[in-house]
Amino acid sequence: MQALYDLPAPAKLNLFLHITGRRADGYHLIESVFMLIDWCDTLHFECRADGAISRQDLGAPLPAADLSIRAAHALRAATGCRQGAHIGLLKRLPAQAGIGGGSSDAATTLLALNRLWGLGLSLSALEKIGVTLGADVPFFVRGRNARVAGIGEIITPLAHGQLPPACFAVVKPAAGLETKAIFSSPLLKRASGSATISGFAAADFGRDGDCYQDADFCRNDLQPVAQALCPEVTQAIEWLRARGLQGRMTGSGSAVFAQIPQAPDLGHVGDLGAAPEGWQVRVCENLMLHPLAGWAADED
Numbered sequence: 200m201q202a203l204y205d206l207p208a209p210a211k212l213n214l215f216l217h218i219t220g221r222r223a224d225g226y227h228l229i230e231s232v233f234m235l236i237d238w239c240d241t242l243h244f245e246c247r248a249d250g251a252i253s254r255q256d257l258g259a260p261l262p263a264a265d266l267s268i269r270a271a272h273a274l275r276a277a278t279g280c281r282q283g284a285h286i287g288l289l290k291r292l293p294a295q296a297g298i299g300g301g302s303s304d305a306a307t308t309l310l311a312l313n314r315l316w317g318l319g320l321s322l323s324a325l326e327k328i329g330v331t332l333g334a335d336v337p338f339f340v341r342g343r344n345a346r347v348a349g350i351g352e353i354i355t356p357l358a359h360g361q362l363p364p365a366c367f368a369v370v371k372p373a374a375g376l377e378t379k380a381i382f383s384s385p386l387l388k389r390a391s392g393s394a395t396i397s398g399f400a401a402a403d404f405g406r407d408g409d410c411y412q413d414a415d416f417c418r419n420d421l422q423p424v425a426q427a428l429c430p431e432v433t434q435a436i437e438w439l440r441a442r443g444l445q446g447r448m449t450g451s452g453s454a455v456f457a458q459i460p461q462a463p464d465l466g467h468v469g470d471l472g473a474a475p476e477g478w479q480v481r482v483c484e485n486l487m488l489h490p491l492a493g494w495a496a497d498e499d
Contacts, residue, residue: 201246203315206305207239207490210298210483211338212367212456214448215417218389226334226350227382227389233299233335233346234362235434235486238369240292240304244269244311247283257289269332270305274312277328282316293479297450299335306339310494319320323496342489365485366433368444371454373477379449383425404499422448435478442471 214232221227247253252271254261267286274280288306292300312318322341329336334351343356381387410466425448426433432448435455439446444457459482474480 201315203244203311206242206311208242208292208303208339209235209486210238210292210300210302210303210369211235211335211443212369212485213419214362216450217418218420220389221315221343221389222350228349229347229351231347232345232362233338233347234356235342235489236298236369236483237486238292238298238481238483239490240300240307241289242304242307242311243284243287244308244315245287245314248286250281250283252284252286253400254286254288257287260493261288261289261290266301266305266332266336267308267484270308270329270336273328273332274309274316274318276319278318278325280316280318284312284315291444293454295377295452296371296454297376297448297452298369298371298454299450301337302333302335303339305329305332305336306342309336309340309358311490313495318465320495322497325495326354333386339489340495342492344487345377350490351392352429359487362485362487362488367456367483367485368439368459368471369449369454369456369481370435370439370446371452371473371479371485372430373428374431374437374453375477376425376432376451376453380419380428381451382427383426386424386427388420388423401478417447419448421451425451425453434475438474479487 211233214234216229216231219230231418252268254268266359267288271284292298306329309329313320313325325340326337330352331339337352338347338354341354344362345357346355367480432453436446446455448455468480468482471480
């Protein structure tokens with residue numbers, strides 16, 4: 200095997216995000232439900248005989264040490280592998296959106312190079328490498344919609360059907376938000392009560408076409424801080440509200456989302472009307488599994 204082409208790196212939405220505490224090392228503890236959606240970056244991988252790691256940007260230019268490059272180097276450092284790779288990356292997912300684009304690129308890189316280089320690492324081994332790159336990377340490596348806790352490394356897959364098929368409008372305003380700015384804000388409340396299974400079930404995700412019937416439980420604790428730092432977050436929520444949609448923030452960036460009816464009148468971006476210049480609006484469906492699920496064994 201010398202190459203792997205057209206591999207997706209899907210985005211995710213946080214159906215809720217509670218901040219439950221903070222570790223001594225400064226990392227925040229969270230509880231959330233992460234859901235995969237069909238908005239994806241695309242990556243291509245080719246072996247390099249000279250052992251180098253390189254990347255070609257097939258869209259907008261990216262930083263030299265983006266997460267796909269860092270993931271490739273981390274995988275080699277963890278295994279002692281001396282093989283090289285050339286990565287082609289078509290970036291569609293916006294940065295500073297809170298939908299996990301960079302982390303997903305890193306996870307797809309770990310899964311792809313594990314196969315391309317014949318390393319045979321398990322999912323758990325790849326997750327241990329992934330968490331050194333970013334708290335969301337293990338979720339994308341695991342590849343299943345899940346409850347996520349700790350700093351993002353405690354992953355509990357959801358039962359089949361717990362998040363039924365649904366359609367979402369995802370809105371990324373022109374302005375972005377840095378995760379560090381939100382988590383370092385003195386306005387951030389860091390003591391949400393721990394979510395319970397009964398509380399999660401009471402939210403009735405997906406039932407009767409409503410993704411979040413319990414508005415309090417399904418809150419994002421980062422949203423008030425984000426709205427204070429970035430007025431466009433509020434503008435995006437109001438833009439959705441003007442269309443009869445209940446929007447909320449996902450993750451720690453500036454993107455917001457709302458469930459939309461699976462009906463012809465709200466089935467594509469054009470039905471939502473014109474957005475302000477520089478905004479990205481995408482109609483997405485949720486995924487039951489990551490497209491690369493099964494690319495690594497569950498156990499060592």
